[in-house]
């Protein structure tokens with residue numbers, strides 16, 4: 001797609017970028033928990049949950065579950081390809097934007113913005129760190145990557 005200005009329609013063709021975006025959110029999610037109140041008594045797997053209970057879905061646990069993801073700690077964007085579609089094995093599995101009636105309404109906008117921004121940056125710039133640095137992902141309270149290091153951006 002080169003360095004041309006990008007339109008909304010052409011962001012749809014950035015399939016590899018979308019897979020990398022999803023895989024980044026899977027491994028380094030912004031939201032750590034998705035809370036819900038039970039409106040009525042409900043059984044969830046082996047758990048009996050009473051009406052009124054506050055239940056937290058632990059997002060990183062679902063996103064790294066060995067039961068559902070192949071080699072879950074590996075950065076592997078192709079797990080989101082049409083052929084593998086690991087995220088679609090269960091509707092409560094890919095949780096960076098939550099799930100159900102209150103799932104993030106900005107999910108598609110955020111994805112289009114991220115693809116357009118990455119396209120603009122990656123076709124014009126090269127990125128590196130000024131020194132060897134092992135980043136950590138932490139919740140404070142939203143997910144952030146620790147950053148006591150300078151990012152070096154070079155125009156290419």
Ligand code: HEM
Nearest residue numbers: 030031034096097098099101102103104105106107109110
């Ligand atoms: C990477 C970017 C974003 C992430 C990771 C994110 C994540 C989330 C999560 C986890 C929830 C809770 C969903 C649930 O309870 O099931 C949420 C809700 C929400 N998000 Fe986002 N979000 C992002 C961008 C945006 C943007 C760009 C907008 C608006 C333009 C937006 C608007 C909302 C709103 C209004 C809700 C509440 C929905 C409801 O309770 O019905 N988000 N988001």
